[in-house]
Amino acid sequence: xxxxxxxxxxxxxxxxxxxxxxxxxxxxxxYTIVVNVTKDEDIVKVGDTAPDFELVDLxxxxxxxxxxxxxxxxxxxxGTWCGPCKKEMPHxxxxxxxxEDDGVNxxxxxxxxxxxxxxxxANTYGLTFPxxxxxxxxxxxxxxxxxxxxxxxxGPDGKVKKIIETEMSEQEIKSYMExxxxx
Amino acid sequence: MSSIKCECGHLNxxxxxxxxxxxxxxxxxxxxxxxxxxxxxxxxxxxxxxKRTVVDKIWNFFSSVKIGVSIIIAILVASAIGTILPxxxxxxxxxxxEAQTARYYEDNYGIFxxxxxxxxxxxxxxxxxxxxxxxxxxxxxxxxxxxxxxxLYKSLKNQRIDRHPSFxxxxxxxxxxxxDDPDAVMKKAAExxxxxxxxxxxxxxxxxAEKGRWxxxxxxxxxxxxxxxxxxxxxxxxxxxxxxxxxxxxxxETLAVKGAPGLYLENKGFTFDVYTQENTDEVFSEAIxxxxxxxxxxxxxxxxxxxxxxxxxxxxxADLVKEYSIVVNKPLKHxxxxxxxxxxxxxxxxxxxxxxxxxxxxESLGELTVNLDDPxxxxxxxxxxxxxxxxxxxxxxxxxxxxxxxxxxxxxxxAFLFKMITPEAPDGETSFVxxxxxxxxxxxxxxxLAFQKADTRDVSGLTIRKDKTIPVIVLGGVIFMIxxxxxxxxxxxxxxxxxxxxxxxxxxxxxxxxxxxxxxELDAVTEYAGLPAYTDQRDKEEQTDKPEGDSNS
Numbered sequence: 183x184x185x186x187x188x189x190x191x192x193x194x195x196x197x198x199x200x201x202x203x204x205x206x207x208x209x210x211x212x213y214t215i216v217v218n219v220t221k222d223e224d225i226v227k228v229g230d231t232a233p234d235f236e237l238v239d240l241x242x243x244x245x246x247x248x249x250x251x252x253x254x255x256x257x258x259x260x261g262t263w264c265g266p267c268k269k270e271m272p273h274x275x276x277x278x279x280x281x282e283d284d285g286v287n288x289x290x291x292x293x294x295x296x297x298x299x300x301x302x303x304a305n306t307y308g309l310t311f312p313x314x315x316x317x318x319x320x321x322x323x324x325x326x327x328x329x330x331x332x333x334x335x336x337g338p339d340g341k342v343k344k345i346i347e348t349e350m351s352e353q354e355i356k357s358y359m360e361x362x363x364x365x
Numbered sequence: 366m367s368s369i370k371c372e373c374g375h376l377n378x379x380x381x382x383x384x385x386x387x388x389x390x391x392x393x394x395x396x397x398x399x400x401x402x403x404x405x406x407x408x409x410x411x412x413x414x415x416k417r418t419v420v421d422k423i424w425n426f427f428s429s430v431k432i433g434v435s436i437i438i439a440i441l442v443a444s445a446i447g448t449i450l451p452x453x454x455x456x457x458x459x460x461x462x463e464a465q466t467a468r469y470y471e472d473n474y475g476i477f478x479x480x481x482x483x484x485x486x487x488x489x490x491x492x493x494x495x496x497x498x499x500x501x502x503x504x505x506x507x508x509x510x511x512x513x514x515x516x517l518y519k520s521l522k523n524q525r526i527d528r529h530p531s532f533x534x535x536x537x538x539x540x541x542x543x544x545d546d547p548d549a550v551m552k553k554a555a556e557x558x559x560x561x562x563x564x565x566x567x568x569x570x571x572x573x574a575e576k577g578r579w580x581x582x583x584x585x586x587x588x589x590x591x592x593x594x595x596x597x598x599x600x601x602x603x604x605x606x607x608x609x610x611x612x613x614x615x616x617x618e619t620l621a622v623k624g625a626p627g628l629y630l631e632n633k634g635f636t637f638d639v640y641t642q643e644n645t646d647e648v649f650s651e652a653i654x655x656x657x658x659x660x661x662x663x664x665x666x667x668x669x670x671x672x673x674x675x676x677x678x679x680x681x682x683a684d685l686v687k688e689y690s691i692v693v694n695k696p697l698k699h700x701x702x703x704x705x706x707x708x709x710x711x712x713x714x715x716x717x718x719x720x721x722x723x724x725x726x727x728e729s730l731g732e733l734t735v736n737l738d739d740p741x742x743x744x745x746x747x748x749x750x751x752x753x754x755x756x757x758x759x760x761x762x763x764x765x766x767x768x769x770x771x772x773x774x775x776x777x778x779x780a781f782l783f784k785m786i787t788p789e790a791p792d793g794e795t796s797f798v799x800x801x802x803x804x805x806x807x808x809x810x811x812x813x814l815a816f817q818k819a820d821t822r823d824v825s826g827l828t829i830r831k832d833k834t835i836p837v838i839v840l841g842g843v844i845f846m847i848x849x850x851x852x853x854x855x856x857x858x859x860x861x862x863x864x865x866x867x868x869x870x871x872x873x874x875x876x877x878x879x880x881x882x883x884x885x886e887l888d889a890v891t892e893y894a895g896l897p898a899y900t901d902q903r904d905k906e907e908q909t910d911k912p913e914g915d916s917n918s
Contacts, residue, residue: 185376187882189368196417197420197421198419200421200424201420202421203507203508203511204423204424204504204508207500207503207504207507208504210500210599211496211500211501211503211599214496214500214599214602215493215496215497215500217602217603218491218496218602219491219492219493232430233678234677234678235677235678236677236678236679236680237678246677261774261775262771262774263759263760263771263772263773280714293774294620294774295774296737296738296739296740296757297739298739298740298741298742298754298756298757299756299757299759300755301739301742302755302757314679316679317619318619318620318621318629318679319620319621319623320621320626320629320678320679321678321679323623323624323626323678323684324626324678325620328462329462
């Protein structure tokens with residue numbers, strides 16, 4: 183009888199070992215698949231702290247993202263040649279003027295174009311919000327920006343609230359800016 | 366739990382074919398066979414012992430060799446299908462844009478391409494189901510190895526020396542007969558076997574001679590290598606282990622190295638050399654005659670910079686790490702990153718020179734050179750003449766609502782909106798200058814900007830790689846090969862010799878592979894010790910039998 187009990191005990195131990203081995207393998211595989219399937223998209227995800235950076239604007243002032251902590255930042259990556267950017271910039275300018283005093287800032291990051299080109303664009307559209315130029319693409323890489331325009335809504339807590347990879351309508355721009363207004 | 370009790374009194378687990386103690390056949394299937402099934406030495410493979418809970422069912426599923434082989438075939442077929450059309454990472458754009466990808470497959474491969482892409486076959490190796498298949502192969506390898514390896518190990522470790530006569534009778538090589546002096550024969554046989562490097566154990570007038578048992582672990586070593594290999598591949602998914610990026614960098618540009626935060630690369634010059642009839646030996650002359658030119662060198666001279674710890678992206682504060690000339694197969698190496706020369710584009714426009722000329726007299730007031738990377742607002746030519754650059758369109762694509770448009774930021778087709786201020790026209794004349802096209806939007810001008818020359822520069826395509834998984838993958842491969850050699854070139858050979866009181870001697874032999882060598886050894890022992898003659902009991906129709914079960918997968 184005791185032999186029978188011993189066998190039963192051995193069997194139970196074997197069950198536990200099998201379950202553990204299968205569980206470890208399954209977890210490893212599921213993790214690998216999830217990471218692989220989702221990886222190329224988001225270096226920066228909604229809810230992450232927006233990577234800090236430091237860029238110089240057309241007037242020569244240095245802007246550091248973390249200096250805006252406590253206020254909302256409408257972080258827009260753009261290019262002078264990109265059609266949708268041309269359409270949304272005037273709307274951004276309009277609501278920048280409206281919300282600037284409510285703690286919502288715009289930082290427009292141009293992807294490595296020449297000063298002259300960016301300046302003439304700003305003049306053409308009468309843009310007054312700070313425009314910085316990412317000459318080395320390092321900020322673009324840190325945010326893994328692919329299509330232009332791409333906009334990151336950064337809340338007063340420095341966290342990314344939303345990522346928009348398409349052109350925004352005037353109405354959308356307004357509601358996005360309201361959404362990151364410090365309360 | 367049920368178990369099988371052998372005549373000898375030993376309790377065997379359910380599923381055992383051959384008594385693990387004495388060697389009598391147990392299962393009806395085994396009893397009906399003329400020869401003993403020596404795969405796993407007749408031990409119950411674990412999955413056969415019980416099948417009750419869900420875990421057991423999953424375990425049994427993966428422990429099946431049939432399932433394992435099916436998974437391998439499925440992976441092979443899927444991999445083959447993935448090679449029919451180029452995968453997304455080989456097409457322009459690299460599959461970043463779904464609509465663009467769909468269009469590419471449709472335009473290039475028609476309906477078939479459309480279906481291929483829609484089914485997700487265009488990114489087959491990155492698909493969840495392909496990775497699931499590979500993962501299942503991993504599980505199968507682990508389970509099969511444990512399920513079969515452990516019982517085999519135990520069975521061989523605890524094997525009894527004095528097996529039952531019926532066990533010996535059912536071995537492939539078997540002989541029996543009367544001898545005059547069984548003790549002397551056994552002694553001489555042991556002597557000869559020892560000289561053949563057999564390990565001899567004796568008990569109760571029975572002898573077990575064994576060598577090369579470790580060859581039986583070959584398949585499990587082999588599986589271990591494969592599992593390590595898969596583990597290495599899996600590591601690539603973890604952040605920091607694997608980087609494979611590419612970037613374009615123009616001569617004179619300084620850009621962040623993609624995939625390597627904090628590293629910057631300056632392109633100090635790209636060189637593209639060819640062999641010509643003048644500078645090369647005879648060897649290439651035929652080829653040069655045939656194809657015109659043969660490349661001899663692709664080289665990017667670079668300076669690598671690194672920002673100090675804590676510096677933010679966008680900061681221009683970086684220290685020079687080293688200068689290096691990247692040549693094909695001679696990558697720049699730094700902190701595990703390898704930067705390779707991969708591609709190039711020659712002669713992209715970098716600067717354009719114009720002369721400010723009077724249209725009537727052709728008299729020039731001077732020249733100006735516009736650096737397309739950094740065009741200036743104003744170019745002063747002296748003597749009251751200057752040119753203002755109002756706007757610049759790097760890739761001029763036509764007018765929209767009277768506004769000049771640029772398609773991309775790359776200077777493929779530069780156009781300029783100039784204002785020319787001359788003594789004759791102090792208020793300025795506006796001129797729109799594009800390649801082979803000059804417009805005077807605000808009326809007839811007295812001056813024009815005549816194109817003089819263009820400067821070009823090359824663009825270098827670099828690939829950035831980091832792979833920390835290489836040591837694991839290499840180790841896996843080495844272990845895999847050790848397992849193959851161990852299982853293929855070494856055999857586990859055993860002889861059982863048993864005497865009975867009436868002066869009869871039984872002799873039986875078994876090997877995992879290479880029966881010819883086993884017979885040769887037995888021949889030598891038989892002759893030396895005077896053992897009874899043996900026969901090969903294998904039926905003629907079984908000649909095509911697979912070799913010993915645990916063959917390499």
